[in-house]
Amino acid sequence: MTVLGTRALNRATLARQYLLDRADTSVCDAVAHLCGMQAQEPQEPFVGLWSRLRAFEPAELDEALTGADVVRTHLMRRTVHLVTAEDALAWRARHEPMLRQRVLATYRHELAGIDLDEVAAAGRAVMADERPRTMAQLVEALHDRWPAPPRRALGELLVAALIPMAQLPPRGLWQTTAGVRNLPLAAWLGRDVDPLPSDESDPVGQQLVRRYLAAYGPAASADLRAWCGLAGLPAAVRAVREELVTFRDERGRELLDLPDAPRPHQDTPAPVRFLPAFDNAILGYRDRSRIIDDAHLGLSVAGHRVVLVDGRVRATWTVRDEHLHITPLRPLAAPEGEAVRAEAHALTAFLDEDISSVCVVDVDE
Known part of the structure; x- marks a missing residue:
């Protein structure tokens, strides 16, 4: 596999x-x-x-x-x-x-x-x-x-x-x-919620599996459960398993995915992105190591806004006293710092909150 x-x-x-x-x-x-x-x-x-x-x-x-x-x-x-x-x-x-x-x-x-x-x-x-x-x-x-x-x-x-x-x-x-x-x-x-079907086919559960994988896969069943909070989806996973492809991660977990979903090469360049508090790109997994280091997991549940650099959480950000403050979690290389500042200035233009400057906190080597 x-x-x-x-x-x-x-x-x-x-x-x-x-x-x-x-x-x-x-x-x-x-x-x-x-x-x-x-x-x-x-x-x-x-x-x-x-x-x-x-x-x-x-x-x-x-x-x-x-x-x-x-x-x-x-x-x-x-x-x-x-x-x-x-x-x-x-x-x-x-x-x-x-x-x-x-x-x-x-x-x-x-x-x-x-x-x-x-x-x-x-x-x-x-x-x-x-x-x-x-x-x-x-x-x-x-x-x-x-x-x-x-x-x-x-x-x-x-x-x-x-x-x-x-x-x-x-x-x-x-x-x-x-x-x-x-x-x-x-x-x-103007319409009541859809009732659950009377049989045990669980079409809603099967839809949740497919939809989750389209937006979050490849992922393990434990990741699916962490995202939705539902315990009763093993039967839905079994029902759609023949539609899926499987992989392993480096920890040996089985990962499920849709066969035609995008899986870019690992060296595909990833731009800087600013994420809001509690973004599901982080919270949507039980194992969040694909996007955030274990040492920083607390940020994802404490409501910190984060910055992705090369696809991973490498800084936090907040707006305070008319400044957009960025606090790196590790020193940023010069090109990384330039890319972070450029995206930050674009974000300030979007927020339109009289933000006067972008401030990147220095991190000791």
Whole structure:
């Protein structure tokens, strides 16, 4: 079985993630191809799309959000993702058991003895008037019936697990600060979530496998699980296995992939790219060694924005005091530093936040 080294896997990931070459595609098509974008920080998807699409304009994502072509909703790993409306409707029921389990695991004692179906029915009754509500407003409407659980626990149970919700604009619009207002997906999109089929064929699970590999492969089953948070996909993997090709990584893990998906040569040049916080190009794997060194794994879960140099996380970046600050994780060679500064200046022009300069922190040899 062919062994794919770390650098070969890196180039495959960059190609699938539109980070090797920016893509000429629409926002909706990009969000669909990426299987959604991590979006608990509302402004971060704009940088993620700017780094992936040619001539990206924030207004296109704003229009997709206000037109309900893409939605903000809890989905993979119980985190807020920006996904297409079609994917939200098709995938939500498949994720619901995981969403419930993760909320209950977080608030095991606070929610002990709660009848989930009863709470869900009561929440849907409150939201039947199709008025957007904050989590606090929804909890307030139910607090007389369930006064014991902490309001935060009851609220997360309702909006992140029991009722498929969309977080409505202006939340998530370009350079806009707005709180979360929830509305059931069915009311916002004009169609209820797709039910799971009654048989055990799991077509949604099979679609998730194929879609994940198209955007993240080659990857192991453990990577797939880490991306979506679903435990019950081995049967889906078995069902599509004959469609796939297999490799090994340097650690001996079996990697699955679509036969015709891009796998560029490991020496393909990789441009500097600025990634937003919690980007799935990093978080979408259990084994993240293809893109980030083990010593820096904490950055990927702590919300640091990062810079890819030669395809790997080599710096962090932030905007502070009208400066774009870049902190390398190791010394940058002169050509690398020049490329980082050039991409940083392009990013400042995109952000248009009165950023006066780019500052690269020196790193001792």
